Amino acid sequence: MRMLVVDAFTGRAFAGNPAGVCLLTEAADAGWMQRVAAEMRHSETAFVRPVQDADADFELRWFTPRTEVALCGHATLGTAHALYGTGAAAAGAPIRFRTLRSGVLTVTAEEDGALAMDFPVMRAxxxxxxxxxxxxxxxxxxxxxxxxxxxxxxxxxxxxxxxxxxxxxxxxxxxxxxxxxxxxxxxxxxxxxxxxxxxxxxxxxxxxxxxxxxxxxxxxxxxxxxxxxxxxxxxxxxxxxxxxxxxxxxxxxxxxxxxxxxxxxxxxxx
CATH class of the missing domain: 3.10.310.10 (Diaminopimelate Epimerase; Chain A, domain 1)
Structure with a gap:
């Protein structure tokens, strides 16, 4: 299956935060995803697959080399960039991600080339x-x-x-x-x-x-x-x-x- 590495929150290679992005065609076992993330050794590896939901276009999960996490910004940004870049998501159309622990997250492309992610506030x-x-x-x-x-x-x-x-x-x-x-x-x-x-x-x-x-x-x-x-x-x-x-x-x-x-x-x- 297709795997990309995307540097997020930067406009140049080898800066920002690198994320692995695995483009799944069907649901995958969580243990396998954890092993892939450990192999990739990036701070986060994202696993994304298309779904037929009224409220979402893709399912998205994130794994560090050690554990699954509830929310990851840079790997979400990297995933959206990969989906637009490979044609898996229509250019200019918002992408809606269904996540296990953070609800539905929406990413939209801005006119200046940036990607904007709608996330929940997590006040400290x-x-x-x-x-x-x-x-x-x-x-x-x-x-x-x-x-x-x-x-x-x-x-x-x-x-x-x-x-x-x-x-x-x-x-x-x-x-x-x-x-x-x-x-x-x-x-x-x-x-x-x-x-x-x-x-x-x-x-x-x-x-x-x-x-x-x-x-x-x-x-x-x-x-x-x-x-x-x-x-x-x-x-x-x-x-x-x-x-x-x-x-x-x-x-x-x-x-x-x-x-x-x-x-x-x-x-x-x-």
């Missing part, structure tokens, strides 16, 4: 700072919140702090969270409004950093909209690969927009 409600978090990050933490995905949002003093993070991954594994979203307001004069990085040692291998995380922006969008007084913002995820995510808050929904580039198009033989 304020919580007491977990013991050991600041030490694990190696940074002063000004505020912490937790969302429904059990991700911690941690605000640190400034953009330089976010960019310079070199956390203790072993210590982060001991924090009760799926992942940690570290964020700060952008420096004056930047083209973005806030910066972030995302570390998830419990679900990601290696250095545990996800290059550009769409689902994290479902928490970042309402957080910074409240602080900056605007519902339309641009985030920059300051990982070594880096990527921009435009966000627009609409009540309990958030539109995440970005570009994508196909870097590999081949055949999965197993």
């Amino acid at each position: 409600d304020p919580v007491e700072q977990p013991e050991g978090l600041a030490e694990a990050l190696g940074a002063t933490v000004l505020h912490t919140g937790r969302n429904a995905q059990n991700d911690l949002l941690a605000e640190v003093p400034d953009e330089a702090c976010v960019r310079g993070l070199s956390p203790d991954v072993g210590a982060l594994t001991g924090i009760d969270a799926r992942g940690v979203i570290v964020t700060a307001a952008a420096d004056p004069g930047r083209e973005h409004d806030f910066v972030s990085r995302f570390f998830a040692p419990r679900v990601l291998p290696g250095d545990a950093e996800d290059p550009v995380t769409g689902s994290a922006h479902c928490a970042l969008a309402p957080y910074w909209a409240e602080r900056l007084g605007r519902d339309a913002l641009t985030g920059y995820q300051a990982s070594p690969r880096g990527g921009h995510v435009r966000v627009a808050l609409h009540g309990d929904r958030v539109v995440l927009a970005g570009r994508a580039v196909t870097v590999l198009d081949g055949t999965l033989r197993a």
Whole structure:
């Protein structure tokens, strides 16, 4: 079957966040999908197949090398890009994805070439700072919140702090969270409004950093909209690969927009 690798939230190859995209023709076993994701070794591999639903055009599931996840932004963006690019979805028509844990997600193509995803807001409600978090990050933490995905949002003093993070991954594994979203307001004069990085040692291998995380922006969008007084913002995820995510808050929904580039198009033989 056809397998692609797509760099999401970027307009150039080898930047943004790479996602595997497997174009299924029929339903697949979850154990097989998990093994494929482990073989691909990207932070997420998406599995998509057409369905005959009144409310959806495709079924979509996401797997890290270790586990299935409830929501993934960059792999959804990569999947939509792959479907448009291969002709599996009609050019210009919205794509409706049925997901197991996040309902129906819609992606539309914008005039400037970006793809816009309609996602649920995942507000991070304020919580007491977990013991050991600041030490694990190696940074002063000004505020912490937790969302429904059990991700911690941690605000640190400034953009330089976010960019310079070199956390203790072993210590982060001991924090009760799926992942940690570290964020700060952008420096004056930047083209973005806030910066972030995302570390998830419990679900990601290696250095545990996800290059550009769409689902994290479902928490970042309402957080910074409240602080900056605007519902339309641009985030920059300051990982070594880096990527921009435009966000627009609409009540309990958030539109995440970005570009994508196909870097590999081949055949999965197993």
